[in-house]
């Protein structure tokens with residue numbers, strides 16, 4: 461995978477490209493990454509990349525000519541690349557989009573700043589507009605890093621010993637099961653016994669059940685979107701029966717549910 465980022469803040473990317481799994485993928489030649497800046501494609505003495513919006517209003521807009529020059533330069537370096545504009549108006553980024561972008565050989569990631577980018581740049585030079593979620597950032601740079609981070613770990617050979625991207629939560633539509641490491645008791649809280657048992661069948665079953673229950677409790681939307689496998693219906697039915705049994709055994713008794721009562 462090859463990336464070129466178009467940004468007026470190229471320095472923001474060095475720490476991201478120098479560290480972690482992305483840093484290692486670059487060092488090992490699994491991916492390449494570089495930044496180009498519209499400042500280098502300006503003509504005026506002050507190297508201006510922004511201007512006032514036609515029609516008035518607050519804030520500034522990125523001028524089209526320096527941005528277009530930069531994107532054309534990036535395309536000359538990566539002729540096969542898809543060009544992506546990071547913008548709050550874009551299609552919401554998710555794991556499925558990460559998988560489809562990872563199958564492309566090259567991406568040009570265009571980061572807006574100020575109040576946005578002149579609309580005419582998008583019309584001619586951009587293949588896809590992407591947003592990373594419904595919250596307001598100060599520019600597209602962090603969004604570009606999110607996209608590169610999620611895509612890079614899907615490139616074959618980049619995860620090393622850290623497990624396959626196919627085992628990810630989200631690729632199976634569920635959240636990850638709970639994880640524990642030593643010590644076996646931390647501040648009075650025990651690690652679930654089965655995980656220390658060495659019984660791999662039982663451990664796998666516990667993890668499947670834990671992932672399902674956690675998804676039900678924390679992200680019901682994911683379960684509804686994905687549906688339930690027959691074995692998962694069985695697990696939820698077992699929990700349902702256990703809860704019913706508990707309610708029968710303890711009719712309207714027991715301590716107050718909340719501190720202070722109600």
Ligand code: 9D3
Nearest residue numbers: 546547575591592593596597598599600603
């Ligand atoms: C006056 C309207 N502006 C502020 C509400 C619109 C606006 C312009 C530019 C809001 C944010 C930005 C900068 N954000 C991005 O460039 C961006 C972004 C985001 O803010 N949220 C989620 N995904 C993305 S991708 C790029």
